[in-house]
Amino acid sequence: MASTLKNLSQHSDSNIQDIGSKRFGLLVSEWNDEITESLYSGALETLLRYGAKRENIFRKNVPGSFELPLGAQWMAKQEKIDAVICLGCVIQGETRHFEFICNAVAQGITQVGLKYDKPVIFGVLTPDTQQQALDRAGGKHGNKGDEAAITAIKMLGF
Numbered sequence: 001m002a003s004t005l006k007n008l009s010q011h012s013d014s015n016i017q018d019i020g021s022k023r024f025g026l027l028v029s030e031w032n033d034e035i036t037e038s039l040y041s042g043a044l045e046t047l048l049r050y051g052a053k054r055e056n057i058f059r060k061n062v063p064g065s066f067e068l069p070l071g072a073q074w075m076a077k078q079e080k081i082d083a084v085i086c087l088g089c090v091i092q093g094e095t096r097h098f099e100f101i102c103n104a105v106a107q108g109i110t111q112v113g114l115k116y117d118k119p120v121i122f123g124v125l126t127p128d129t130q131q132q133a134l135d136r137a138g139g140k141h142g143n144k145g146d147e148a149a150i151t152a153i154k155m156l157g158f
């Protein structure tokens with residue numbers, strides 16, 4: 001398991017623990033859903049592969065990435081949730097709001113994790129193009145959803 005983890009994340013294989021009793025909130029932005037559904041599939045498969053139980057994984061959608069922090073807060077405040085994984089995709093070419101959205105989401109997700117003292121993972125792609133997003137959502141550069149799930153697992157083993 002550890003070597004597979006290393007390959008997936010390109011990080012060390014520290015902080016791996018049994019996650020059979022851990023409960024995960026997966027929050028999925030509906031903007032660019034071709035991308036975010038792939039991120040979701042990657043995150044879900046990775047959690048299951050590392051021992052999470054299907055009944056302990058809870059999915060909710062939000063309209064866009066800007067809504068991820070509030071959705072994450074609603075999830076994180078639930079005692080049953082141990083970690084939240086936020087999945088979104090903001091493509092620069094499609095919005096003049098790019099910097100506003102990306103900065104707000106990054107700061108908001110950070111604040112939720114600190115407020116609720118739980119891992120709240122930033123699984124948000126911020127590419128220049130749709131192709132760059134596809135490359136990172138199950139394409140030639142892997143799947144950011146996998147990496148987000150591994151990050152959550154590692155933080156739970158901190």
Ligand code: DLZ
Nearest residue numbers: 029031063064065066089090091094095
């Ligand atoms: C409005 C908007 C635009 C233009 N582009 C994106 C995007 O590329 N990715 C994304 O996740 N969301 C986008 N949104 C929606 C905002 O995140 C948000 O849902 C709206 O501004 C309403 O608050």
